[in-house]
Amino acid sequence: MRGDSEVPGLPAPPPQGASALPAGTYEGDTVFVTGAGTGLGKAIAVEFARLGASIVVASRNPEHLAAGRAAIEALDAEVEVVECDIRDAEAVAAAFDAAEGRFGLPRVLVNNAAANFPSPAEDLSPNAWRTVVDITLNGTFLVSREFARRHLAAGTPASIVNVGASYAWTGGPGFAHSAAAKAGVKNMVETLAVEWGPSGIQVNGLVPGLFPHEDMTDDIRASLDLTHEKDPLQPAMRVGERQELGWAATFLASPYARFISGHTLVVDGANWQRRNLTSPPVTTVRDQLGRGAFPKE
Ligand code: HXC
Ligand code: NAP
Secondary structure, eight states: OOTTTTTTOOOOOOOOOOOOTTTTTTOOOOOEEEEETTTTHHHHHHHHHHHHHHEEEEEEEEHHHHHHHHHHHTTTTOOOEOOTTTTTTHHHHHHHHHHHHHHOOEEEEOOOOOOOOOOGGGGGOOOHHHHHHIIIIIIIIHHHHHHHHHHHTTOOOOOEEEOOOOOHHHHOOOOOOHHHHHHHHHHHHHHHHHHHHHGGGEEEEEEEEOOOTHHHHHHHHHTTTSOOGGGGGGSSSSSOHHHHHHHHHHTSSGGTTTOOOOOEEEEEGGGOOOOOOOOOOOOOHHHTOOSOOOOOO
C-alpha cells in the first residue's frame, strides 16, 4: 500500500512468471542455491528454473528442503535437495557430491543462506555473534571454496552470486553481527572475482532491499513489525517484489553479464542511499527494541 496517493513511487514490476532473459537461457545448466527452501532463496531458484535450469537446494531443515523441492517441481523443472549445514566443510563437500551425482557439476552457485536476528550489540553472547558470522561469512566462504575447487580442477567456467545486505557499506545498528559478516561477504566478492577470474569463474554480489515474505523468521518479522507501513518508508514508495531479485540473479549469472565480475548489485529502489533534508531524532537500538537500560553491575 502506498503512503500517499499523490506520490506514485517506482512503478510495479511485471508479474511473477515473466522473464527478461530468453526462454531456455539456463537449459542444460545446474544452479546450486543455499537456503532455497524459503523466502528469497526460493524466489531466486524459481527464476533460474523458469529459464530451464536444474536446481540443487541445500539447507538444514527438511521442511524447508521439501518446500524448495515443491516450488521447483511445480515448474516441471528438475530438482535435487541436500541436507547441509554450510558451516560444516565436509557436509558442503557431500552436498556437491550429491549434486554432481545427479546433474554433473553445477555451473552456477548462489550463496543465499544467512543468519540474522536483531539485538543491541552489547547483549550478544559470544556464541550468538559466532553463530551469525559462522553461517553468513564462513559458510559462504566454505561453499564458494568447494565449488571453485571443483571448477578449477575441471577447468570449467562458472558463476557465483553472493546475496548480501546494504549494511555491508553503511553498518547496521541492531545487526552488528550480520552487518560485519555481510561486509566480509561483499569484500570476498571483490577478492575472489580477481583470484578466480583468470580461470573463468565470475563472482558477483546481489543485495536485496526490503523484501518481506511469509518465511521470515519470527525475530526478523518482529523487527519489521516495529514499523507498520513499509511502503512510505522507501524512496520507491514500495517494497521489493521477490521476482525482481530473481531476475537480477539470473541476469548476473547469464551469458549476457559475462564481463560483469567483482560487482555487487543493489536491488532496493535506492533505499540504502536514503538521506533526509532534516535529521530525525536519534533513538538508541535498546529503545527501538524496547530493551530498557543496560543492566548496571
Ligand atoms: C539474541 C540469540 C537470538 C536472539 C539466537 N540467539 N537467537 N541471541 N537474540 N534473537 C543466540 C542463542 O541464544 C545462542 O547463543 C546463539 O545465538 C546460537 O543460537 P542457536 O539457536 O543455537 O543457533 P542455530 O540453531 O544455529 O540457529 C541460528 C539462528 C537462527 C541465527 C539463531 O535464527 C537461524 O537458523 N536463522 C536462519 C535464518 C535467518 O536467520 N534468516 C534471516 C536472514 S534475513 P547462546 O549464548 O545462548 O548459546 C537477513 C537480512 C534481513 O539476513 C534484513 C531485514 C531488514
Ligand atoms: P530466510 O527465509 O530466513 O532464509 C535464510 C535461509 O538460509 C533459510 O532457507 C535457511 O534454511 C538457510 N540457512 C540458514 N542457516 C543455514 C546453514 N547453517 N546452512 C544451510 N542453510 C542455512 O531469509 P531471506 O529473507 O530469504 O534471506 C535470504 C538472503 O537475503 C539472506 O542472505 C539475507 O541476508 C538476504 N537479505 C534479505 C532481506 C529481506 O528483506 N528478506 C534483506 C536484505 C538481505 P534452513 O533453515 O533450512 O537451514
